[in-house]
Amino acid sequence: MGTDGLTVLIDVLRARGFTVIGPTVRDGAIVLQELESAAQLPYGWGVELEAGRYRLLPRPDGAAFANAAGPQSWKTFLHPARVRQWKAERVGGELVVEADDTVPPRYAFIGVRSCDLRAISVQDRVLTGGAHADPVYRGRRSGAFLVAVECTEPGGTCFCVSMGTGPAAGPGYDLVLTELTGEEGHRFWIRDGSPEGAEILAELPAEPAPEAVGDAATRAVASAADRMGRTMPETDLHRLMAETLDAPRWDDVASRCLTCGNCTMVCPTCFCTTTEDVTDLTGDHAERWRVWDNCFDLDFSYLPGGPVRASSHSRYRQWLTHKLGTWHDQFGSSGCVGCGRCIVWCPVAIDITEEAAALHDWTRRAEGEAR
Numbered sequence: 001m002g003t004d005g006l007t008v009l010i011d012v013l014r015a016r017g018f019t020v021i022g023p024t025v026r027d028g029a030i031v032l033q034e035l036e037s038a039a040q041l042p043y044g045w046g047v048e049l050e051a052g053r054y055r056l057l058p059r060p061d062g063a064a065f066a067n068a069a070g071p072q073s074w075k076t077f078l079h080p081a082r083v084r085q086w087k088a089e090r091v092g093g094e095l096v097v098e099a100d101d102t103v104p105p106r107y108a109f110i111g112v113r114s115c116d117l118r119a120i121s122v123q124d125r126v127l128t129g130g131a132h133a134d135p136v137y138r139g140r141r142s143g144a145f146l147v148a149v150e151c152t153e154p155g156g157t158c159f160c161v162s163m164g165t166g167p168a169a170g171p172g173y174d175l176v177l178t179e180l181t182g183e184e185g186h187r188f189w190i191r192d193g194s195p196e197g198a199e200i201l202a203e204l205p206a207e208p209a210p211e212a213v214g215d216a217a218t219r220a221v222a223s224a225a226d227r228m229g230r231t232m233p234e235t236d237l238h239r240l241m242a243e244t245l246d247a248p249r250w251d252d253v254a255s256r257c258l259t260c261g262n263c264t265m266v267c268p269t270c271f272c273t274t275t276e277d278v279t280d281l282t283g284d285h286a287e288r289w290r291v292w293d294n295c296f297d298l299d300f301s302y303l304p305g306g307p308v309r310a311s312s313h314s315r316y317r318q319w320l321t322h323k324l325g326t327w328h329d330q331f332g333s334s335g336c337v338g339c340g341r342c343i344v345w346c347p348v349a350i351d352i353t354e355e356a357a358a359l360h361d362w363t364r365r366a367e368g369e370a371r
Contacts, residue, residue: 001188001206006038006064009147009175010110012203018108018145021077023070028056030070032077035110042067049155049229049340052349061181065111068155069339073116073268074109078140079123083290085275090284104136108145112173114166115158115339117148119268121172125331126271136290145196148173152180152220156229157340159353163232165337167224175201178217189217230340230353233360237334241325244359245317253355254313256348257296263342263350264294264319269335272300295319320355 013020014036023030024040030047041064048055049068059066084100112120120141127137151160151167160166169176174197178189189209192198233240264270274293279286293300296315301308309315327335336352343351 001190001204003038003064003186003188005188005190005204005206006041006110008204009200010035010038012200013108013110013145016200017106019105020108020110021074022110023065023067025056029054030056030067032070032072032074041065041111046153047155049157049344050349051157051343051351052346054344062186063153063179063181065149065177065179066153066181068151068153068158069113069115069268069341071266071341071345073266073339073341074112074120075123075268075271077107077109078120078144079127079134079137079271080140081292083136085288085290087285087287104140106143106145107140108147110147110149112146112148113151113339114148114169115160115163115337116268117146117169117172118163118165118337119339120146121170122269122331122333122335122337123271125333126269145200146173146175148176148193150176150178150217150221151224152178154224154228155340155344157343157351158228158338159230159232159340160338161225161228161231162353163334163336163338168221173197178221180213180216180220184216187213189213230343230351232338232353233357235360237324237356238328240356240359240363241321243363245321247359247362249355249358249362250313250317252358253316253350254311256350257312257316258348259296259312259315260347261294261296262345262347263352264296265292266341266345267323268337268339268341269323270294274299295322320352323352324356 010020020035021032022035023042024033025042025045030042030045043064044059044062045067046057046059047067048057086097086099088095088097124141127134128141148169150169154167174194176191176193180187180189190201190206192201272293273290276289276291277286295318298307309318323335
């Protein structure tokens with residue numbers, strides 16, 4: 001399928017009533033927003049990523065998806081930062097409370113990378129499973145159409161291979177694209193992953209791909225796997241977190257951490273929330289909002305008498321050990337998908353892979369001394 005196929009794809013999705021969300025260039029970054037046409041995609045833009053650094057770079061090949069994860073994830077739309085839960089009005093001396101039952105749009109996401117595809121499945125497990133499913137998330141997630149994109153150009157902070165989440169797309173997509181540029185032109189190898197995906201694929205100007213196209217796409221994805229910018233230590237991270245709670249490395253990272261919570265805001269799997277009650281000056285109108293919260297906030301663990309985790313040491317350790325360790329105990333998988341966003345958007349360039357490696361080195365030195 002050529003680039004014209006993307007134009008048709010967005011048109012078909014919009015005609016079916018979807019609100020189409022995809023990447024575009026805005027404010028010096030590649031961000032996610034509603035798309036009205038394929039012309040808004042970030043053709044010809046790549047990114048330079050390092051710890052605490054993000055820069056757009058022009059690309060001569062005109063690729064639309066040769067850029068790593070940006071500051072947002074699809075969590076922004078499925079698990080919004082602010083949701084009104086109810087409003088109350090004082091009418092004639094009586095209090096009338098009305099739940100917010102706004103019907104969410106039916107989303108179609110274009111450009112879901114393999115790490116984010118896994119992140120969506122992780123949030124599905126957290127927010128739609130168990131005894132306390134989230135109706136807001138479930139309402140936005142049900143009926144969502146996912147167009148995945150396999151990565152052929154990893155970023156300097158990507159480590160999805162270490163986490164087993166990419167760069168090839170795993171299950172959960174409706175359609176998946178692999179972008180190819182070069183002497184043969186700008187093409188997309190497209191496949192369906194669901195009955196609805198097959199229906200929409202049938203409406204696109206796509207032809208059965210020659211075997212050579214599939215082989216080229218497979219090689220491009222395999223090449224990306226060999227060019228990851230970061231890697232996690234090859235060890236059982238769940239066990240590592242449990243065995244290093246007293247490691248001196250936590251003091252080192254605490255001396256640098258600002259406890260700003262940027263890592264949790266950009267993380268595609270962090271899900272914690274709190275509530276805010278607001279009222280107008282007359283006292284006749286009040287609202288309750290659910291808002292994102294994070295474990296770096298002092299109030300997050302506040303109990304009568306003060307916060308449980310008063311130090312930056314304890315708050316960073318809580319975040320990392322939950323993400324890489326106790327998430328397994330709660331939800332049966334890691335909470336990290338290797339997207340690298342927390343590394344890029346940390347203002348003091350704390351690197352989750354570097355911290356895990358330091359803890360791993362500490363355990364090996366401790367084992368050597370024990371012998």
